[in-house]
Amino acid sequence: xxxxxxxxxxxxxxxxxxxxxxxVLLTTVLFFIGPQxxxxxxxxxxxxxLLHCGIDLFIEGVYDAYGKYDYLxxxxxxxxALVMTIGGMEAALxxxxxxxxxxxxxxxxxxxxxxxxxxxxxxxxxxxxNRCPRAFEILDSEVTGRIRIFVVQLQGHLFFGNVSxxxxxxxxxxxxxxxxxxxLIAIIDLSLVLGIDSSxxxxxxxxxxxxxxxxxxxxxxxxxxxxxxxxxxINLSEVLKCKYDHRNEKSxxxxxxxxxxxxxxxxxxxxxxxxxxxYAEDALISxxxxxxxxxxxxxxxxxxxxxxLESLDDEKSYAIExxxxxxxxxxxxxxxxxxxxxxxxxNQGDVIWRQGTKSDCAKLLxxxxxxxxxxxxxxxxxxxxxxxxxxxxxxxQNCNRNSTVLVLExxxxxxxxxxxxxxxxxxxxxxxxxLYAIVVRYLTLRVQHCSNRIFETRCLPI
Numbered sequence: 058x059x060x061x062x063x064x065x066x067x068x069x070x071x072x073x074x075x076x077x078x079x080x081v082l083l084t085t086v087l088f089f090i091g092p093q094x095x096x097x098x099x100x101x102x103x104x105x106x107l108l109h110c111g112i113d114l115f116i117e118g119v120y121d122a123y124g125k126y127d128y129l130x131x132x133x134x135x136x137x138a139l140v141m142t143i144g145g146m147e148a149a150l151x152x153x154x155x156x157x158x159x160x161x162x163x164x165x166x167x168x169x170x171x172x173x174x175x176x177x178x179x180x181x182x183x184x185x186x187n188r189c190p191r192a193f194e195i196l197d198s199e200v201t202g203r204i205r206i207f208v209v210q211l212q213g214h215l216f217f218g219n220v221s222x223x224x225x226x227x228x229x230x231x232x233x234x235x236x237x238x239x240x241l242i243a244i245i246d247l248s249l250v251l252g253i254d255s256s257x258x259x260x261x262x263x264x265x266x267x268x269x270x271x272x273x274x275x276x277x278x279x280x281x282x283x284x285x286x287x288x289x290x291i292n293l294s295e296v297l298k299c300k301y302d303h304r305n306e307k308s309x310x311x312x313x314x315x316x317x318x319x320x321x322x323x324x325x326x327x328x329x330x331x332x333x334x335x336y337a338e339d340a341l342i343s344x345x346x347x348x349x350x351x352x353x354x355x356x357x358x359x360x361x362x363x364x365x366l367e368s369l370d371d372e373k374s375y376a377i378e379x380x381x382x383x384x385x386x387x388x389x390x391x392x393x394x395x396x397x398x399x400x401x402x403x404n405q406g407d408v409i410w411r412q413g414t415k416s417d418c419a420k421l422l423x424x425x426x427x428x429x430x431x432x433x434x435x436x437x438x439x440x441x442x443x444x445x446x447x448x449x450x451x452x453x454q455n456c457n458r459n460s461t462v463l464v465l466e467x468x469x470x471x472x473x474x475x476x477x478x479x480x481x482x483x484x485x486x487x488x489x490x491x492l493y494a495i496v497v498r499y500l501t502l503r504v505q506h507c508s509n510r511i512f513e514t515r516c517l518p519i
Contacts, residue, residue: 129160161218171211171223173249175230177240178206182505183334187444189382192342192349201345206337207231207240208330212249215257224260224267231272241344242337243274246330248282253289262296265324276340277324278333294326331506369400376423376471379444384494394491397481398471409447409462409470416451416458417475419492425468429460449496452478 087094119138122131133156141149181203188196196202209230211223231239245261247253253261261279268274279287279297287293321340327333342349373395380391398421403409409420412432427441441447441462451458452475473492482489 129163133157133160161216171213171215171219172226172230173210173212175207175209175227177204178208178244178334178337179204180505181206181208181334182502183338184331184439184506185335185338186499186502187382187442188342189349191346195342195345195349196338201341203338203341204238205241205341206244206334207234207242208244208246210246210249214252214254215250215261216252216254217256220257220260224264227264228267228271231268231274239272240274242276242278242340243268244278244280244330244333244337246280246282246333247287248280248330250282250288253287253291253293255289255291258287258289258291258293261293265297269323275322276337278337279324279326280330280333281326281328284328297324297326372400372423372469376421379421379423380446380491380495382444383446383498384491386491386494390488391491393485394481394488395471397477398473399477401470401472403464403468403470405464405466407464409464410458412458412461414458416448416454416456419446419448419452419473419478420470421446421473423469423471425470426465427462427468428465429462431460446495446499449492449499453492453496 115138119134122134133153136156137149137153140152144152179202207230209227215223227245231243234240245264265277265279268277279293281287281294321336321343325333325336327336339350376398377388377391377395380395381388384391401420403425409427422441422443422445424443426443427445427447429439429441429447431437439460447462448458450456452473478489478492
């Protein structure tokens with residue numbers, strides 16, 4: 058009855074001290090006048106109320122729980138419900154204890170190591186390829202580069218039984234790193250986690266705070282593995298989306314590691330490892346030279362991307378700058394290479410080319426926004442940012458297009474046709490080396506992309 062009264066109180070919207078005091082006062086009054094009032098109430102009312110509460114509790118505990126727990130835990134719920142129906146509350150308490158112990162033992166055997174693997178991001182590359190040489194210099198540094206990003210991937214079910222394994226295990230991994238080489242940024246990848254109970258969710262929140270307070274890790278990034286968030290009842294994504302922890306404002310972690318941009322302190326949530334690595338790279342760059350980042354943190358490509366191009370001469374100069382960043386060749390060769398390109402303008406909704414068609418050109422995106430998609434697949438897409446060269450591999454290898462490219466907004470591109478490419482190779486092979494250098498650079502970056510390197514195999518980015 059006490060539990061039933063508590064449920065009625067909760068379902069009636071009781072919250073706070075005022076509601077609790079009102080219940081106490083009402084209960085005290087009913088203690089004295091209740092017997093007199095009860096004689097005027099129909100006897101069936103108490104049974105009806107208990108029946109209603111029983112049905113409501115069954116729906117909440119058994120029906121609504123379907124899909125929120127794994128099969129073993131859900132089977133335990135049914136076992137407790139059946140034992141309670143047949144043997145009563147005392148038998149159900151014993152059955153619940155047995156089910157909890159059995160679940161703990163089986164889950165501990167099935168998932169003995171919640172930490173699947175860990176590594177630094179020294180050899181990982183995100184899909185953010187259009188950075189300036191100074192930005193890449195920062196990211197490749199032994200002091201401020203990707204080596205100061207620590208990536209940990211968790212797996213299986215995170216529950217009260219293995220909370221200490223992944224929490225203390227992660228702390229131990231960081232403590233084993235030399236103090237002068239400890240990470241500035243931690244990425245905790247939960248893509249392979251199947252379920253998180255409330256105890257584990259609270260442990261993850263405490264882990265975030267421990268990383269900041271004990272190890273001066275100024276940014277913790279959590280990867281949910283899905284746009285739907287983490288597999289738990291608590292809205293963990295909202296709790297962890299804390300870009301700056303105001304509680305530490307006086308003794309800020311940012312001050313501990315020299316970060317001036319508060320956007321990159323606290324914790325953040327990303328859908329996949331690539332987004333997390335892009336955000337972490339931005340944070341490292343912000344430590345040294347925030348001016349290298351553009352206003353959009355997520356895309357964070359070349360800082361000059363949004364500058365106004367007032368004439369065709371400005372446009373051509375800008376295009377040559379972009380090509381210099383891509384190939385690393387001498388400027389005179391790049392200028393001659395660019396002379397073979399022609400200007401094109403596309404409007405929103407235009408199709409640059411379709412998957413499977415013949416590769417007859419390569420293009421440099423100077424302004425605007427494009428998206429590449431794989432047909433006959435489940436929504437596989439890749440945005441194409443300003444400064445990207447597209448179609449270069451197909452032009453060099455003379456193969457068909459691997460993806461369909463659509464225009465998202467008015468875009469200016471410079472086109473190198475197959476006729477111009479063949480002429481360039483014949484007349485000036487040294488200038489043709491510019492495109493070869495771009496192809497090699499792109500292929501290297503795609504092979505080193507984080508989705509192909511860490512913990513699980515996925516297809517190459519498109």
